[in-house]
Amino acid sequence: MDKVIWIGCFLLILFGVVFSAAICGDLNFRESLKYVLEVGSFIATITAAVVAIVTLTAWRQQFMFSKIHEALARLASASIGLQAARKYVRNVGYQQINDLAGDARVEMSDLDDEAKEASIAWYKALSEYNAAFEEVSVLVDDPDIESLTAANQDVSSFPLQAILKVINLASSHESSARRDALTELNQVDLDLKKLVNNVKDLIRAIRSRQLTH
Numbered sequence: 001m002d003k004v005i006w007i008g009c010f011l012l013i014l015f016g017v018v019f020s021a022a023i024c025g026d027l028n029f030r031e032s033l034k035y036v037l038e039v040g041s042f043i044a045t046i047t048a049a050v051v052a053i054v055t056l057t058a059w060r061q062q063f064m065f066s067k068i069h070e071a072l073a074r075l076a077s078a079s080i081g082l083q084a085a086r087k088y089v090r091n092v093g094y095q096q097i098n099d100l101a102g103d104a105r106v107e108m109s110d111l112d113d114e115a116k117e118a119s120i121a122w123y124k125a126l127s128e129y130n131a132a133f134e135e136v137s138v139l140v141d142d143p144d145i146e147s148l149t150a151a152n153q154d155v156s157s158f159p160l161q162a163i164l165k166v167i168n169l170a171s172s173h174e175s176s177a178r179r180d181a182l183t184e185l186n187q188v189d190l191d192l193k194k195l196v197n198n199v200k201d202l203i204r205a206i207r208s209r210q211l212t213h
Helices: 002-024 029-100 113-139 145-170 177-211
Strands: none
Touching: 029 113, 029 145, 029 177, 113 145, 145 177
């Protein structure tokens, strides 16, 4: 808006110069008045165009600002749902430990109702988060976007990998198979918590920087 004020001042000065030249020159009063009015109209048109451009630019910037922060708010909200991964791993992991402990078959047994619900909740939360992140990655230019992309991949792939590792431990012939699998499952829960918190911290940092723009 400061640019508009300076441009307006310049045009007013220019108008004064033209008006003075027209009045003090060789033109008669009627011709001078006509000339001044034409110049004034031209200057007014330019001023209106400049104001319109600046206003449109400011509106566009405000619109993008709102879009970015709405998208980041949705992403932050969706990241809370990533905690569903912990319940998914616990429920499925415990069932697999109970079903496979001491069994040489390294495969997942059919999920019970509770494990199925946890699985559905996890994949729904992950889908919502990925959709929110895709929108943010298009709108936001931030140095942590690349780090957040990597963190997202870690959270997405970790649960299934962890469950398979638990299954391998639970299905071994070792006498400590069940204990080892439970220990691993507890460690997995802690690791997954750290991964999700890392995602949240990165989102928080991005939002903080965008608020200062």
